[in-house]
Amino acid sequence: MNIIKKFSLGLLISLFLTISANADKIRIGTEGAYPPWNSKDASGKLIGFEVELAWTLCRYIGQQCEIVEQDWDGMIPALIMRKFDAIMAGMSITAERQKAISFSQGYADEVASLAVMKGSDLEGITTSEGINLTKKTGAVKKDLKTLTSALAGKTVCTQTATIHQNFLESGDVGKINVRTYKTQDEVNLDLASGRCDVALAAAVAFTDYAEKSGKPVVLVGPTFSGGAFGNGVGVGIRKDDTELLKAFNKAIDKARKNGDISRIATKWFGFDASM
Amino acid sequence: MISSFPKLLNATLITLKLLSVSLIVGLILGILFSIMRINKNLIINKLAYGYSYFFRGTPLLVQIFIIYFGLGQLEFIRSSFLWIFLKEPYWCAIIAFSLNTGAYTSEILRSAFETIKPGLIEAGKSLGIQSKIIFFKIQIPIAIRQSLPAYGNEIILMLKGTSLASTVTLMDLTGVAKYIISTTFKPIEVFIVAGGIYLFLTFLIHNLIKFLEKKYSF
Amino acid sequence: MELLAFGKTGWGDELFIATLMTLAVSITAILIGFLFALIFTPLKLSKNKILNLIANCYTTVIRGVPELLVIYLFFFGGSGAVMYVASIFGYNDYIEINAFITGSFAIGIISGAYSTEVFRGAIQSIDKGQFEASKVLGLKKPIHFFKVIMPQMLRLAIPNLSNVWQITLKDTSLISVTGLVEIMRQSYIAAGSTRDPLFFYSFAAVLYLLLTFLSMKFINRLEIKYSKGY
Numbered sequence: 001m002n003i004i005k006k007f008s009l010g011l012l013i014s015l016f017l018t019i020s021a022n023a024d025k026i027r028i029g030t031e032g033a034y035p036p037w038n039s040k041d042a043s044g045k046l047i048g049f050e051v052e053l054a055w056t057l058c059r060y061i062g063q064q065c066e067i068v069e070q071d072w073d074g075m076i077p078a079l080i081m082r083k084f085d086a087i088m089a090g091m092s093i094t095a096e097r098q099k100a101i102s103f104s105q106g107y108a109d110e111v112a113s114l115a116v117m118k119g120s121d122l123e124g125i126t127t128s129e130g131i132n133l134t135k136k137t138g139a140v141k142k143d144l145k146t147l148t149s150a151l152a153g154k155t156v157c158t159q160t161a162t163i164h165q166n167f168l169e170s171g172d173v174g175k176i177n178v179r180t181y182k183t184q185d186e187v188n189l190d191l192a193s194g195r196c197d198v199a200l201a202a203a204v205a206f207t208d209y210a211e212k213s214g215k216p217v218v219l220v221g222p223t224f225s226g227g228a229f230g231n232g233v234g235v236g237i238r239k240d241d242t243e244l245l246k247a248f249n250k251a252i253d254k255a256r257k258n259g260d261i262s263r264i265a266t267k268w269f270g271f272d273a274s275m
Numbered sequence: 276m277i278s279s280f281p282k283l284l285n286a287t288l289i290t291l292k293l294l295s296v297s298l299i300v301g302l303i304l305g306i307l308f309s310i311m312r313i314n315k316n317l318i319i320n321k322l323a324y325g326y327s328y329f330f331r332g333t334p335l336l337v338q339i340f341i342i343y344f345g346l347g348q349l350e351f352i353r354s355s356f357l358w359i360f361l362k363e364p365y366w367c368a369i370i371a372f373s374l375n376t377g378a379y380t381s382e383i384l385r386s387a388f389e390t391i392k393p394g395l396i397e398a399g400k401s402l403g404i405q406s407k408i409i410f411f412k413i414q415i416p417i418a419i420r421q422s423l424p425a426y427g428n429e430i431i432l433m434l435k436g437t438s439l440a441s442t443v444t445l446m447d448l449t450g451v452a453k454y455i456i457s458t459t460f461k462p463i464e465v466f467i468v469a470g471g472i473y474l475f476l477t478f479l480i481h482n483l484i485k486f487l488e489k490k491y492s493f
Numbered sequence: 494m495e496l497l498a499f500g501k502t503g504w505g506d507e508l509f510i511a512t513l514m515t516l517a518v519s520i521t522a523i524l525i526g527f528l529f530a531l532i533f534t535p536l537k538l539s540k541n542k543i544l545n546l547i548a549n550c551y552t553t554v555i556r557g558v559p560e561l562l563v564i565y566l567f568f569f570g571g572s573g574a575v576m577y578v579a580s581i582f583g584y585n586d587y588i589e590i591n592a593f594i595t596g597s598f599a600i601g602i603i604s605g606a607y608s609t610e611v612f613r614g615a616i617q618s619i620d621k622g623q624f625e626a627s628k629v630l631g632l633k634k635p636i637h638f639f640k641v642i643m644p645q646m647l648r649l650a651i652p653n654l655s656n657v658w659q660i661t662l663k664d665t666s667l668i669s670v671t672g673l674v675e676i677m678r679q680s681y682i683a684a685g686s687t688r689d690p691l692f693f694y695s696f697a698a699v700l701y702l703l704l705t706f707l708s709m710k711f712i713n714r715l716e717i718k719y720s721k722g723y
Contacts (some may be wrong), residue, residue: 032682033682040685042502042683068672073456074569074670077460080460081572160457161458185686188688190347193347194362195363329702332659332705334663334677334701336677337666337677337697337701340681340684340694341690341694341695341698344690345694348690349691431556434559435557435559436559438560438562439561449559449562452562462570463566463573467566470554470558470562470563473558474558477558
């Protein structure tokens with residue numbers, strides 16, 4: 001009994017200690033599994049483009065920050081449940097997400113692309129360099145048709161709850177066999193193992209994987225933008241948190257003007273993905 | 276919310292399919308390994324013990340990850356006939372679930388075998404019945420009846436275990452629930468509906484076992 | 494092997510700390526579970542139908558719903574529920590509940606449902622004569638419970654509680670979804686970062702086996718200690 005008494009007392013104390021309102025700190029949620037946007041190093045530290053950018057933006061806002069790790073599939077619910085105050089996780093601004101949360105102005109452009117392993121028959125498809133789904137011109141329609149027939153019967157893999165999944169399920173490339181994964185790391189593994197015939201994600205996610213793993217992953221087809229792919233990557237913020245939204249927009253303006261965004265983007269992506 | 280209900284019911288079928296296939300394969304494995312466990316040959320015995328120790332001593336999540344992501348990483352597995360099965364998430368889940376429930380089933384059956392009164396077997400022998408026939412006609416039926424309550428629990432544990440299929444891309448009940456959340460951003464409501472469906476299935480299994488226990492009581 | 498090196502280059506120290514975390518969560522969770530069992534076992538044995546129903550709802554629901562769903566519900570609903578209760582008392586700021594508490598409580602509630610069943614079974618298997626003997630001796634109810642029933646119940650419950658411990662220990666692998674860095678989460682991160690899932694998940698399996706092996710040794714000792722005199 002004594003043990004139980006002591007334990008319940010200790011539990012109560014620890015409960016009260018952890019119930020601390022962090023009103024003064026901005027907590028930013030990120031995934032930590034989407035290199036080079038955000039990932040973790042061997043010491044367990046969060047690194048990547050967005051982690052570095054987050055610290056920079058916080059400096060401009062002039063407030064203390066804390067970066068919180070959150071699995072991708074629970075990112076928006078966790079923001080709404082106030083587990084953190086802002087999302088910086090390579091999250092593209094889309095109309096669907098804007099029904100649930102607000103976004104700051106975009107800070108980076110995510111270029112999406114299909115990828116296959118070297119030797120795949122999909123390597124042979126010819127399309128234009130890039131297509132914008134907002135304006136479905138004749139050329140765009142023709143490319144989508146090419147993709148529809150190329151992807152028919154293939155297992156197409158992508159991360160769950162992403163713009164890439166939305167696109168694959170939109171019907172723009174017909175009815176295809178889509179398989180969704182919790183993280184991009186898992187998509188990469190299964191692309192390399194051959195469980196996936198082709199995968200769709202940010203182009204940099206594939207090039208980063210190819211470079212680090214030495215696996216022959218090649219980008220195929222056009223790069224995608226517009227439509228289901230949204231309008232760049234922004235900071236996700238709760239709808240009623242208008243003050244914080246303003247603060248982030250201002251900070252992004254400053255960081256852009258001072259060249260911080262392009263500098264950090266070039267460091268992590270190898271090219272300037274800022275916007 | 277209501278519009279997502281048919282989707283969840285559809286996914287329930289996949290959950291039930293995973294459960295029933297795993298249980299059948301697991302039962303066969305369980306019978307096999309429980310027979311090995313009561314074997315007097317030390318090597319056979321230890322082999323079966325090692326199998327059940329590993330699968331009962333580690334979380335199912337670890338097992339399914341080793342089989343799906345771990346084995347998929349090996350070149351020689353990918354170029355062998357095993358890849359026909361291991362390539363598919365569905366079969367990986369079935370393999371993991373079957374091996375897991377097989378380990379628990381073998382323990383349940385073993386302890387059932389051990390509780391059979393030796394007098395019963397001797398009675399059979401003195402009547403001049405072959406030991407093979409004693410095994411299949413006396414020992415196995417009694418062991419199965421003895422293990423019904425414990426096996427019922429195992430079925431329910433396995434039903435809950437199938438929710439891990441969603442971690443290897445399968446769209447079972449939990450997988451579809453997570454998918455709906457990713458478009459509606461309403462986790463609590465969706466998880467409560469999915470939880471209700473699981474609870475209903477548990478209720479059905481529970482009563483089915485009760486019914487069988489009554490029917491086959493001595 | 495350099496994957497397991499300690500320090501900046503390897504994952505050895507991270508995995509070591511993660512193992513301690515798994516152990517800490519498991520112990521906290523099983524103790525929380527005992528606390529729940531202490532509340533619900535008397536309800537289960539009570540003659541009052543309503544109390545009975547409450548206790549049955551608890552054990553049936555928790556044992557009938559996948560652990561993963563219970564954990565998700567806690568993760569997404571836990572803070573909300575606490576904040577709601579706090580708002581009744583006039584406290585309206587955000588309340589953060591850390592991942593350790595969320596995880597331990599989620600697993601603890603699951604563990605408690607199993608413990609309740611074990612305690613109930615143990616008490617019911619105590620000889621009825623004991624209750625009558627206490628009455629005849631004129632022992633007060635609390636004394637009867639703590640001095641006569643509890644010690645016997647614990648002895649009868651230990652073998653089954655070791656099962657509950659194993660279930661609890663393995664269930665902690667599921668709280669990786671809440672972001673708490675225990676064995677499973679750390680292996681997941683390491684597997685993603687090094688692209689070597691086979692090695693890290695196999696190593697995680699070894700760590701769990703080690704934990705079950707050592708804790709079973711410990712429980713066996715307890716069992717021997719408590720069955721003395723019988």
